Amino acid sequence: MTLAMTLDLDFVRSQFPAFSEPSLQGFAHFENAGGSYACGQVVESLDRFYRQTKVQPYHHFAPSRLGGEQMDRAYERMAAWLNVGADEVHFGPSTSLNTYVLAQALRQKLAPGDEVVVTNQDHEANVGAWRRLEASGIAVREWRIDPDTCELHVADLAALLNERTRAVAFTHCSNIVGSINPVREICDLVHQAGALAIVDGVSFCPHGMPDIPSTGADVYLFSLYKVYGPHLGVMVMRRELNGELPLQGHFFNADKPHYRFTPAGPDHAQVAAVNGVLDYMDAVFARHHPDRPGSPGERADVVRRLMRDQETRLLQPLLDYLSGHPAVNLIGRTQAGQRAPTVAFTVRGRSSDALARQLAAEGLGVGAGDFYAYRLVEALGLDNADGVVRASFVHYTAPEEVDRLIGALDAMLP
Ligand SMILES: Cc1ncc(COP(=O)(O)O)c(C=O)c1O
Numbered sequence: 250m251t252l253a254m255t256l257d258l259d260f261v262r263s264q265f266p267a268f269s270e271p272s273l274q275g276f277a278h279f280e281n282a283g284g285s286y287a288c289g290q291v292v293e294s295l296d297r298f299y300r301q302t303k304v305q306p307y308h309h310f311a312p313s314r315l316g317g318e319q320m321d322r323a324y325e326r327m328a329a330w331l332n333v334g335a336d337e338v339h340f341g342p343s344t345s346l347n348t349y350v351l352a353q354a355l356r357q358k359l360a361p362g363d364e365v366v367v368t369n370q371d372h373e374a375n376v377g378a379w380r381r382l383e384a385s386g387i388a389v390r391e392w393r394i395d396p397d398t399c400e401l402h403v404a405d406l407a408a409l410l411n412e413r414t415r416a417v418a419f420t421h422c423s424n425i426v427g428s429i430n431p432v433r434e435i436c437d438l439v440h441q442a443g444a445l446a447i448v449d450g451v452s453f454c455p456h457g458m459p460d461i462p463s464t465g466a467d468v469y470l471f472s473l474y475k476v477y478g479p480h481l482g483v484m485v486m487r488r489e490l491n492g493e494l495p496l497q498g499h500f501f502n503a504d505k506p507h508y509r510f511t512p513a514g515p516d517h518a519q520v521a522a523v524n525g526v527l528d529y530m531d532a533v534f535a536r537h538h539p540d541r542p543g544s545p546g547e548r549a550d551v552v553r554r555l556m557r558d559q560e561t562r563l564l565q566p567l568l569d570y571l572s573g574h575p576a577v578n579l580i581g582r583t584q585a586g587q588r589a590p591t592v593a594f595t596v597r598g599r600s601s602d603a604l605a606r607q608l609a610a611e612g613l614g615v616g617a618g619d620f621y622a623y624r625l626v627e628a629l630g631l632d633n634a635d636g637v638v639r640a641s642f643v644h645y646t647a648p649e650e651v652d653r654l655i656g657a658l659d660a661m662l663p
Pocket residue numbers: 282283342343344345346372374375420422423424449451452471472481482
């Protein structure tokens with residue numbers, strides 16, 4: 250297979266209505282880690298669902314049956330893309346809620362004195378839900394970042410694990426530091442201790458959804474509204490674990506795997522619109538390999554590489570600029586190949602919020618704050634109220650947009 254190929258950016262951008270939307274002309278989106286643009290396939294799917302099949306699904310009458318079929322297809326296609334079974338995929342309202350429900354399920358299996366490990370590099374979604382278990386007598390241990398590098402060291406986790414450890418909740422990629430943690434190595438270590446590995450993939454997946462079995466995670470979570478899709482959280486849970494954890498949904502749904510940990514009930518239109526995300530991914534693959542259909546795993550692999558290569562190329566100049574500026578404190582690694590294009594920094598003597606406001610006035614959409622990685626920002630000795638500036642981009646970002654950001658920063662910084 251030929252993989253030395255670059256992303257067709259014009260094609261990619263043609264798939265996103267936002268890039269031809271008149272009201273967004275001149276605006277450059279750099280808050281993708283908060284929420285990405287939706288691809289046209291998703292927008293069309295939502296529109297179609299609401300026009301044609303917006304009735305209760307899974308009855309015999311035509312619009313209901315068709316709605317249900319689209320939803321079933323969404324589970325099957327997402328599962329195939331992630332290389333798991335359709336019964337291992339859950340669509341919930343968000344990652345925060347999926348994590349909460351998961352933690353409550355696990356709570357019923359744990360005994361006082363059992364231990365759970367959380368990090369201070371994570372978004373609070375994968376911390377707070379676990380810390381709540383302290384009220385049930387579960388001991389919560391914290392795997393802390395090295396404050397000099399903002400990295401989590403695997404050796405520090407090893408020192409926290411013991412025979413009472415039942416679960417370790419950590420992030421595949423930090424939504425501030427941008428580092429990609431060695432997920433497989435960590436999961437293997439967690440399993441050697443006999444514990445479950447709960448992985449937050451929210452900041453990783455916009456850059457290419459992974460082959461889940463190869464991560465080693467028992468539960469892997471991410472949010473589709475950051476992956477060009479509808480506002481849903483995906484939770485992939487190992488089949489055996491699903492069977493072991495107590496039901497959190499209605500008692501009569503106990504034998505339906507993806508109803509067991511989604512007590513809120515699904516948003517039908519959004520579940521159906523997951524197909525739009527996969528149509529987009531398929532379209533990217535087909536654009537670069539019109540000669541063959543490819544298996545889902547092959548398509549996922551190719552799309553991931555195309556995205557990652559494109560992002561890495563655009564990221565290095567931004568990292569070089571920020572790491573070379575005397576007034577800037579860049580958070581995380583300076584080599585693009587070792588991190589995601591989620592770039593947080595502070596500027597000496599300047600408020601992050603004020604800088605984000607200034608950039609917004611130039612049509613550059615960056616965020617400021619702690620991005621709910623509250624404990625991380627605190628560990629870095631920063632003021633949570635002002636936090637960091639975060640410029641995050643994805644594969645559809647154009648080189649000219651990155652140049653514009655660097656140029657604007659250069660004009661604004663001391
Ligand atoms: C790394 C990370 N984890 C979890 C979440 C929570 O996701 P959700 O908004 O779907 O609850 C976010 C949201 O920004 C995030 O960035």
